[in-house]
Amino acid sequence: MRAFERALELGADGQELDVHLSKDGHLVVIHDARVDKTTNGEGLVAEMTLEELRRVDAGKGERVPTLEDVIDTFAARCLLLIELKGEGTSVPTADMIRAKGVVDRVIVSSFDPAKIAALKAHAPEIETAVLTGRWDIDWVALAKEANADCIQFGWERHPEPHRLLTEDVFRRAEEAGLYMLLWHEERPSVIAELNKLPIYGVCGNSPELL
Numbered sequence: 001m002r003a004f005e006r007a008l009e010l011g012a013d014g015q016e017l018d019v020h021l022s023k024d025g026h027l028v029v030i031h032d033a034r035v036d037k038t039t040n041g042e043g044l045v046a047e048m049t050l051e052e053l054r055r056v057d058a059g060k061g062e063r064v065p066t067l068e069d070v071i072d073t074f075a076a077r078c079l080l081l082i083e084l085k086g087e088g089t090s091v092p093t094a095d096m097i098r099a100k101g102v103v104d105r106v107i108v109s110s111f112d113p114a115k116i117a118a119l120k121a122h123a124p125e126i127e128t129a130v131l132t133g134r135w136d137i138d139w140v141a142l143a144k145e146a147n148a149d150c151i152q153f154g155w156e157r158h159p160e161p162h163r164l165l166t167e168d169v170f171r172r173a174e175e176a177g178l179y180m181l182l183w184h185e186e187r188p189s190v191i192a193e194l195n196k197l198p199i200y201g202v203c204g205n206s207p208e209l210l
Contacts, residue, residue: 001065004074012207014079016183019067019093020086026050027067027092030058033085039064046086067096075102081181081203083131084110084119094123107181111154113146120147129181133157135164140176150200152181162190165197185210 004015017029023046035041035048041056053064067082074080080102084090097106109129110116116128129150130143135158143151151173155161161182173180183203185191191209194202204210 001069001073002060002062004070007207008074008078010206010208011210012078014081014201014203015070015074016081016083016203017067017070018083018085019089020045021088021092022050022053023047024049025092027089027096028053029065029067029070031085035064067093068100071096071100071102075100075105080106081129082106082108084108084112084115090115090118091122094119094126097126098123107150109150109152109181110146113142113148116146116148131183140172140178143176143178149177149179150181151178152183154183156184160190161185162193162197165194165199170198 007015018031019027020030020033022028028045030045031038034044035056039056039058056064058064082093084093093108097103103125107127107129108119109131111131113130116130119126120128128148129152130146130148131152131154132139132142133154135155139151155164158164179200181201181203182194182199184205185194185202186204186206186209188209191202202210
């Protein structure tokens, strides 16, 4: 939560976050399937209750927040890009978004098209994005499989990902009715080029550069 606050201070107009499901059915915001890397605890998120997850330290006393915590604190202040990571997160995430009345404040994404398709079937009014790190696939077909509204290119492994955004890519996206997000970029010269292109947004680890 402290990092999200800092991002807003640095000028971010959105936050990207990852969602898993606890053993007792709570949606929690944490990057990995295990708590080991980002907290002082050990174990799988899916095998821990919310109470157990609340006891681990994510740094300087920071606690693992729930999706509800994040929505309550930030949805009125910025866009939330919610990535479905854990199994079984599609329907509960959609239900939480509906219950909180923030359908117009979120985009739900995933690398797993099945997760997005499941959420979209349950709540077609929620905007969705399908993620891919590959540039050698039929990404329009991937988006159709997920019934997604957006294609999110995670091309950070490519040395010049902005060069992949050709006229053909924009034409195909427009024909398919898809808007585009790019993850992620921290080079000012590249950001300046991206700002000239008709993409919805750019994600980055240094929001002050965007």
